Amino acid sequence: MTPATPEIPVDLCGIRLRNPVILASGVLGVSRDLIARVAAAGAGAAIIKSVSLEPREGHRNPTVIAYEAGMLNAVGYANQGVEDAVREFEGVGDLPIPVFASAVGQDADEFARVAERLMGCGFAGLEVPLSCPHTPGYGTLAGHGTPEATERIARAVRNTTDRPVFVKLSPNVPAIGDLAVAALEGGADGISAVNTLGPGMVINVEARRPVLGFGVGGVSGPALRPVAVRCVFDVAVALREVDLEVPIIGVGGVAAGRDALEMIMAGASAVAVGTAVYQRGLGVFGTIARELADLCARLGIGSTAEVCGAALRHHKEPV
Amino acid sequence: MTMPDERPPAGVRPALPVMLRVVEVCRENDEMVTVYLARADEAEAAAMGLELAAFVPGRFFMVWLPGLDEKPYAVSSLDAERVGLTVQQRGPFSTAMGALRPGERVGLRGPFGRGFWGLQDHGDGGRVALIGGGCGTGVVAPMRELLPQAAVVQGSRTAGVVLRLPALDGQVVFTDDGTEGCRGFPTEWLAAQLRAGALDAVYTCGPEAMMVGVATLCREAGVPCQVCMERYMKCGIGVCGQCECDGRRVCVEGPVFTTEELAEMPSFGRRRRDKAGRIIVLDSCPSGSQAAPS
Numbered sequence: 001m002t003p004a005t006p007e008i009p010v011d012l013c014g015i016r017l018r019n020p021v022i023l024a025s026g027v028l029g030v031s032r033d034l035i036a037r038v039a040a041a042g043a044g045a046a047i048i049k050s051v052s053l054e055p056r057e058g059h060r061n062p063t064v065i066a067y068e069a070g071m072l073n074a075v076g077y078a079n080q081g082v083e084d085a086v087r088e089f090e091g092v093g094d095l096p097i098p099v100f101a102s103a104v105g106q107d108a109d110e111f112a113r114v115a116e117r118l119m120g121c122g123f124a125g126l127e128v129p130l131s132c133p134h135t136p137g138y139g140t141l142a143g144h145g146t147p148e149a150t151e152r153i154a155r156a157v158r159n160t161t162d163r164p165v166f167v168k169l170s171p172n173v174p175a176i177g178d179l180a181v182a183a184l185e186g187g188a189d190g191i192s193a194v195n196t197l198g199p200g201m202v203i204n205v206e207a208r209r210p211v212l213g214f215g216v217g218g219v220s221g222p223a224l225r226p227v228a229v230r231c232v233f234d235v236a237v238a239l240r241e242v243d244l245e246v247p248i249i250g251v252g253g254v255a256a257g258r259d260a261l262e263m264i265m266a267g268a269s270a271v272a273v274g275t276a277v278y279q280r281g282l283g284v285f286g287t288i289a290r291e292l293a294d295l296c297a298r299l300g301i302g303s304t305a306e307v308c309g310a311a312l313r314h315h316k317e318p319v
Numbered sequence: 320m321t322m323p324d325e326r327p328p329a330g331v332r333p334a335l336p337v338m339l340r341v342v343e344v345c346r347e348n349d350e351m352v353t354v355y356l357a358r359a360d361e362a363e364a365a366a367m368g369l370e371l372a373a374f375v376p377g378r379f380f381m382v383w384l385p386g387l388d389e390k391p392y393a394v395s396s397l398d399a400e401r402v403g404l405t406v407q408q409r410g411p412f413s414t415a416m417g418a419l420r421p422g423e424r425v426g427l428r429g430p431f432g433r434g435f436w437g438l439q440d441h442g443d444g445g446r447v448a449l450i451g452g453g454c455g456t457g458v459v460a461p462m463r464e465l466l467p468q469a470a471v472v473q474g475s476r477t478a479g480v481v482l483r484l485p486a487l488d489g490q491v492v493f494t495d496d497g498t499e500g501c502r503g504f505p506t507e508w509l510a511a512q513l514r515a516g517a518l519d520a521v522y523t524c525g526p527e528a529m530m531v532g533v534a535t536l537c538r539e540a541g542v543p544c545q546v547c548m549e550r551y552m553k554c555g556i557g558v559c560g561q562c563e564c565d566g567r568r569v570c571v572e573g574p575v576f577t578t579e580e581l582a583e584m585p586s587f588g589r590r591r592r593d594k595a596g597r598i599i600v601l602d603s604c605p606s607g608s609q610a611a612p613s
Contacts (some may be wrong), residue, residue: 235513
């Protein structure tokens, strides 16, 4: 029997989570049935795999590979397209955990069209990734990673739903804090930080060529974690400086309760988990929640909110 | 319950292709070839995540043709020197597999997934049936090594595409058109054997409509049956969700499922997902090949 998952309540813009461990977008979230499995495995919430206006087959395989410090992927936004996705996720609000939609587009108008269609399904909130590093026409390859584009796209999707909107940022920028501020100026309610790192490349020396079908792919897992923690920290600092304190979902390499607490101390209210599904199996969500509860008890921490951003007081301006 | 792929948190297990040299390409029939690859240095391969010794029938490898694509294939034979992949030439990838020449290199990752189990519980296999459909017969073939007395039954479209491997010696052949063996389907043989109480276990791989028939007969007869399913796969390691079937990840929780598990999978025999993840309704021809040509 799976041990009971502890209650570690978290509030994300009025969305109540039983614990702060969320399924990250891009992993498993292609169907209602899989999200129901993730819920049964103890997750506090889930974010679906990103949906585009038209169906996309994505890049040629290999699209996902693992190496000793993490995973590389260049899936290329393979997805069934918004019309099939609406059929798949109709009534998603009946699932036992809150589920976030994830909408992508090539420009602000397309983001808004996809978001509007999806949000009719009963999703609790919306995540908007502006940060994919490996899909031409989308994310950072389409220039969505600038403050101007971030604000413009955030504003466009903001008008499609009254549910909370989280903008997902790239770690591959010089000043992630500026992007977070731009997203909030566009009307976002929260920030997800971060998408995959890089892109990176793995070359097979016998074949003398990159392994991924697309050549390069985003790096996730343990290799990303310290970068992601720093990004969450930078976002939290930037938001405090402009008095815009909103929830941050920390994403990047979280595979254990200690990793989750680290993200929370950097300023995250919740964490999203993807690559760790490969490292520890589908049960990883409840496992991390239990480890987090045990660790908090051991450290005398009463609630995660109490230590959210605890490390920020050690912030120093660069010299 | 512990998930089959649950592991301790330490690090990330590599899953990178290891290049193996082609030593022989055998034409099996009008549509199928077997590509034999030389086994690499085991320690070096294991450092990249390839463990040929962990293969059991039903598990699969991701096969990489650099510059073209990477697809899942089962192994039809494995010995100390070489590994055999039997491929039906249908689309660009499998055609390129058949055009390989000795000395060329092919990337292999794996093995992945849950293979057939409980094989050692059946002695020499005298009360076991291995039922293959078309190229799926190559997937059940390596079980013959553990179960030398098991009956092998192959369903095929026509004489020109019947698979003949050394491990399939003495097989009973059914063809749709009656050009070899009996005209009809392996399910006819199976129904008679089950009625006679001659079987303790059935293992099968082939077109989904055939496997639905096999699984249904076995469930009705109360005989344990395991089915090796095919779905479009991308990552092979349980993260991308592409091969999802009713909430199960076929690449890690399958591809082998029991009839009890299949009873909770209404999509089995009815629906699969295409490369983009759209749901496709399967046809129901018992010998039809529903998978997209690869």
